Amino acid sequence: MKDKxxxxxxxxxxxxxxxxxxxxxxGVYRTAIDRGYNRVFGMLHGVQGLLEGRYIDLSExxxxxxxxxxxxxxPSAYLGSCRYKLPGxxxxxxxxxxIFEILDDLQVDCFIYIGGNDSMDTIKKLSDYAIVTGxxxxxxxxxxxxxxxLALTDHTPGYGSAAKYIGTSVKEVIRDGWSLETxxxxxxxxxxxxxxxxxxxxxxxxxxxEDCDGPDAxxxxxxxxxPDAFVEKCRQLLKKxxxxxxxxxxxxxxADGTYISEMGxxxxxxxxxxxxxxxxTARYLCNLLSHEIGCKTRAIELSTLQRAASHCASRVDILxxxxxxxxxxxxxxxxxxxxxxxxxxxxxxxxxASTEVKDVHRIANxxxxxxxxxxxxxxxxxxxxFVNYVRPLIQGDVAPIMVDGIPRHLYxxxxxxxx
Amino acid sequence: MKDKxxxxxxxxxxxxxxxxxxxxxxGVYRTAIDRGYNRVFGMLHGVQGLLEGRYIDLSExxxxxxxxxxxxxxPSAYLGSCRYKLPGxxxxxxxxxxIFEILDDLQVDCFIYIGGNDSMDTIKKLSDYAIVTGxxxxxxxxxxxxxxxLALTDHTPGYGSAAKYIGTSVKEVIRDGWSLETxxxxxxxxxxxxxxxxxxxxxxxxxxxEDCDGPDAxxxxxxxxxPDAFVEKCRQLLKKxxxxxxxxxxxxxxADGTYISEMGxxxxxxxxxxxxxxxxTARYLCNLLSHEIGCKTRAIELSTLQRAASHCASRVDILxxxxxxxxxxxxxxxxxxxxxxxxxxxxxxxxxASTEVKDVHRIANxxxxxxxxxxxxxxxxxxxxFVNYVRPLIQGDVAPIMVDGIPRHLYxxxxxxxx
Numbered sequence: 001m002k003d004k005x006x007x008x009x010x011x012x013x014x015x016x017x018x019x020x021x022x023x024x025x026x027g028v029y030r031t032a033i034d035r036g037y038n039r040v041f042g043m044l045h046g047v048q049g050l051l052e053g054r055y056i057d058l059s060e061x062x063x064x065x066x067x068x069x070x071x072x073x074x075p076s077a078y079l080g081s082c083r084y085k086l087p088g089x090x091x092x093x094x095x096x097x098x099i100f101e102i103l104d105d106l107q108v109d110c111f112i113y114i115g116g117n118d119s120m121d122t123i124k125k126l127s128d129y130a131i132v133t134g135x136x137x138x139x140x141x142x143x144x145x146x147x148x149x150l151a152l153t154d155h156t157p158g159y160g161s162a163a164k165y166i167g168t169s170v171k172e173v174i175r176d177g178w179s180l181e182t183x184x185x186x187x188x189x190x191x192x193x194x195x196x197x198x199x200x201x202x203x204x205x206x207x208x209x210e211d212c213d214g215p216d217a218x219x220x221x222x223x224x225x226x227p228d229a230f231v232e233k234c235r236q237l238l239k240k241x242x243x244x245x246x247x248x249x250x251x252x253x254x255a256d257g258t259y260i261s262e263m264g265x266x267x268x269x270x271x272x273x274x275x276x277x278x279x280x281t282a283r284y285l286c287n288l289l290s291h292e293i294g295c296k297t298r299a300i301e302l303s304t305l306q307r308a309a310s311h312c313a314s315r316v317d318i319l320x321x322x323x324x325x326x327x328x329x330x331x332x333x334x335x336x337x338x339x340x341x342x343x344x345x346x347x348x349x350x351x352x353a354s355t356e357v358k359d360v361h362r363i364a365n366x367x368x369x370x371x372x373x374x375x376x377x378x379x380x381x382x383x384x385x386f387v388n389y390v391r392p393l394i395q396g397d398v399a400p401i402m403v404d405g406i407p408r409h410l411y412x413x414x415x416x417x418x419x
Numbered sequence: 420m421k422d423k424x425x426x427x428x429x430x431x432x433x434x435x436x437x438x439x440x441x442x443x444x445x446g447v448y449r450t451a452i453d454r455g456y457n458r459v460f461g462m463l464h465g466v467q468g469l470l471e472g473r474y475i476d477l478s479e480x481x482x483x484x485x486x487x488x489x490x491x492x493x494p495s496a497y498l499g500s501c502r503y504k505l506p507g508x509x510x511x512x513x514x515x516x517x518i519f520e521i522l523d524d525l526q527v528d529c530f531i532y533i534g535g536n537d538s539m540d541t542i543k544k545l546s547d548y549a550i551v552t553g554x555x556x557x558x559x560x561x562x563x564x565x566x567x568x569l570a571l572t573d574h575t576p577g578y579g580s581a582a583k584y585i586g587t588s589v590k591e592v593i594r595d596g597w598s599l600e601t602x603x604x605x606x607x608x609x610x611x612x613x614x615x616x617x618x619x620x621x622x623x624x625x626x627x628x629e630d631c632d633g634p635d636a637x638x639x640x641x642x643x644x645x646p647d648a649f650v651e652k653c654r655q656l657l658k659k660x661x662x663x664x665x666x667x668x669x670x671x672x673x674a675d676g677t678y679i680s681e682m683g684x685x686x687x688x689x690x691x692x693x694x695x696x697x698x699x700t701a702r703y704l705c706n707l708l709s710h711e712i713g714c715k716t717r718a719i720e721l722s723t724l725q726r727a728a729s730h731c732a733s734r735v736d737i738l739x740x741x742x743x744x745x746x747x748x749x750x751x752x753x754x755x756x757x758x759x760x761x762x763x764x765x766x767x768x769x770x771x772a773s774t775e776v777k778d779v780h781r782i783a784n785x786x787x788x789x790x791x792x793x794x795x796x797x798x799x800x801x802x803x804x805f806v807n808y809v810r811p812l813i814q815g816d817v818a819p820i821m822v823d824g825i826p827r828h829l830y831x832x833x834x835x836x837x838x
Binding site (some may be wrong): 013016017045048074075076077080081082083164167168169171172173175176177178179180181206207209211212280283298300301303304305307308309310311312314391394395396397399402403404405406407408409410411 | 432435436464467493494495496499500501502583586587588590591592594595596597598599600625626628630631702717719720722723724726727728729730731733810813814815816818821822823824825826827828829830
């Protein structure tokens with residue numbers, strides 16, 4: 001590689017966005033420029049957009065150091081994202097030929113994809129195809145997901161900021177719940193993202209401290225959910241305090257696999273990966289509690305804010321995301337392919353971490369869930385080990401760059417027209 | 420008054436909490452101490468708690484300057500709130516006799532009540548009773564409400580922080596909405612508080628700037644809502660962009676007064692167990708859009724976070740709330756009674772404001788709504804005048820005091836046991 005003239009890099013974003021995914025993009029861009037690459041292209045809406053010839057030249061948009069700082073503080077996917085599932089090489093060779101034709105036209109040496117499990121599947125397939133066909137393009141994955149469900153890495157960029165927002169918001173909602181008395185008491189049920197993994201829902205325990213009781217119960221999707229036991233638990237809690245707060249994962253389900261959200265909403269929608277679109281778990285449980293206990297309830301969904309709240313991002317997370325983007329670019333530059341960058345925690349206290357690269361074949365489509373021993377024995381809370389694991393990831397703040405009282409973001413002018 | 424020895428003050432909080440109500444409490448406390456009062460009592464859960472003899476001595480809880488700073492940054496009502504409506508003097512004289520007996524026992528000279536319209540009604544009645552019975556206790560109201568619907572004051576403490584949180588969150592949710600493409604497009608519907616006044620929903624327009632389109636439509640409760648016109652508007656918007664964002668007030672209603680939220684509740688949303696499924700305004704409208712247009716939708720409720728998000732408070736708001744609390748205490752100390760402090764805007768640009776006191780008889784139970792001329796002619800947006808009005812109120816930040824990565828709040832130890 002050393003003797004070759006460095007040409008261009010292409011980078012894309014895929015899957016559900018986070019508050020940190022653009023910091024990784026900034027890291028890829030910065031390291032690519034620092035290492036002497038000529039141009040850095042950004043796929044619009046990932047591989048799906050690339051296949052339609054949609055991309056931009058990032059140096060036309062990230063012109064100054066201030067632009068880089070804005071990008072690190074911009075939520076959602078700056079380049080747009082996609083949920084495109086690459087077919088198997090044997091299923092549709094034409095797709096691969098088309099992608100490599102575009103990459104060759106763009107004189108791309110390195111292809112960096114920032115995403116979760118599905119994105120790592122894309123890196124795996126494209127790097128395999130490159131090896132089979134003798135292409136010298138390197139493919140490296142950069143981990144990203146608020147769900148924190150990627151294997152082999154200690155945690156994923158994006159998780160820390162979502163956890164910080166959840167811990168902060170849960171504390172504020174609990175505090176609000178104290179204020180107004182109701183004769184029969186009230187139960188607040190907050191629904192938190194995480195279809196199969198309870199990392200985000202468990203982060204609600206971060207609200208607990210000297211000045212806040214934290215959630216009174218936490219239900220993760222790792223365990224089967226028993227509505228009768230849930231109602232009984234709430235009934236007991238209401239005897240002790242007038243405002244009860246319960247955090248539930250959107251993915252909680254009965255022992256037979258039926259999602260609680262499905263019980264309230266029979267019309268379910270299936271996405272391209274066969275994932276069911278879930279809605280209304282908290283609302284369903286509130287209706288159940290009202291009916292069974294007769295108390296006041298309030299269903300709260302953090303919705304997309306939990307992945308988009310850059311205004312409450314974790315400094316550790318945003319800086320790690322930047323580093324991980326740079327490490328992915330560095331690995332590709334140094335000839336690695338079919339790899340994903342992972343974060344290795346070298347010390348808990350004081351927290352220290354570094355990056356490594358691992359074979360993407362070991363990662364793809366392998367969901368990491370909360371270990372059973374980090375969930376309390378009765379299944380209604382997380383353990384101290386869980387909190388000790390997540391606490392370092394929410395440290396420090398990233399001051400938004402405020403303009404007219406509102407955080408400023410970096411954007412692609414005319415972005416909506418490019419769609 | 421000058422010759423009398425200053426004795427004690429009592430302060431209470433009432434109505435829906437805000438991110439700024441405790442800053443007003445800190446202002447009352449600070450000024451009471453500065454002006455030489457002996458003790459400052461805090462009613463727990465307002466007049467309702469006072470009637471049950473529940474109060475604390477604030478100097479046992481606010482011991483240091485740091486405690487005062489924490490209190491200014493603590494959301495919800497530090498003392499607890501209530502929605503207690505004082506009966507008319509002729510209806511139930513015994514209640515008044517009991518309140519004044521307690522106040523006399525506590526050797527109270529000044530009674531400060533932080534709240535909205537109902538609280539000012541309480542100040543009016545208690546000050547009237549004092550005058551009639553020859554009591555020398557002074558009663559002064561301190562305005563507070565995220566709804567911004569109090570008459571005579573330019574705006575109310577609490578509104579600016581809620582507006583800042585809404586503007587910030589709307590921008591982040593819109594940005595998140597860009598990221599994922601869907602073939603038929605998607606419509607995001609956010610439900611915002613304000614049953615009769617659209618001040619908060621209109622604040623969603625703060626998201627608009629060079630880097631964000633802002634909401635595509637805004638529906639305030641000041642105008643009748645036409646579901647057919649709404650669907651048609653959304654249909655047209657979807658032709659122009661793939662991710663449409665609409666802000667609606669929780670209080671939007673048909674021309675006959677029927678709330679949209681009621682339409683969701685009365686519809687046949689019955690689950691397998693015969694439980695009626697309650698739906699909010701946004702959820703109802705999303706179901707309507709899915710049915711009529713067939714696009715993907717997402718209902719988002721900011722819920723209690725919009726009044727409790729101290730982590731995103733406005734500096735102008737928190738400082739004004741503190742000043743207004745101090746001004747209420749000053750007025751009572753100087754012999755005023757039956758008054759409320761109001762904020763007078765003396766200049767728009769640069770923004771300048773000061774406080775005055777006004778007769779509470781002119782204020783109580785008079786709801787101030789968004790003027791028709793600040794709503795666009797077609798009724799689907801707010802005008803520049805609206806944005807120019809609210810913009811100064813969201814300026815500046817109040818850094819939370821972070822402990823272990825989460826904002827720290829001041830609290831009354833054993834608070835839940837005191838209930």
